[in-house]
Amino acid sequence: MLVPDDFPTELMPVHIAPEFEKPLFLIVGENDFRTPVWMSRKIIESLPETTPKELMIVENAAHGGKEDPMLIAFDDFIKRTSDFLMANLRPLHGEQPSAAE
Numbered sequence: 001m002l003v004p005d006d007f008p009t010e011l012m013p014v015h016i017a018p019e020f021e022k023p024l025f026l027i028v029g030e031n032d033f034r035t036p037v038w039m040s041r042k043i044i045e046s047l048p049e050t051t052p053k054e055l056m057i058v059e060n061a062a063h064g065g066k067e068d069p070m071l072i073a074f075d076d077f078i079k080r081t082s083d084f085l086m087a088n089l090r091p092l093h094g095e096q097p098s099a100a101e
Contacts, residue, residue: 014039017046023088024053025081029061029069052088056080 009015024047028040037057044055058069058077070077 013043014046017043018048020047021051023084024051025056025084025088026054027056027058027069027077027081029058029063029067029072031061031067032063034063052084054080054084 024044026040026044028035028037030037032040040055040057044053047053056069056077058073061067061069061072
């Protein structure tokens with residue numbers, strides 16, 4: 001993991017997670033060395049019970065570049081991201097979002 005030695009611990013996602021209450025869809029490549037799968041799991045597990053959350057682990061993907069999870073599993077990435085957003089975004093003006101919008 002590439003975190004500078006002087007990076008404030010209290011700002012690391014794993015330390016913020018217990019207080020984070022917004023929906024969180026976390027996408028990680030199985031070969032990600034910057035935010036490894038174990039850390040992503042720990043972040044998800046540390047979120048409050050009531051926080052909507054999902055973890056997508058993409059096989060054969062890394063952190064970015066040509067091995068970015070979106071590039072490796074584009075169709076699944078788009079579908080799962082869209083599904084999560086549709087399930088967790090607050091509708092405007094009390095209206096329910098529809099998949100056609």
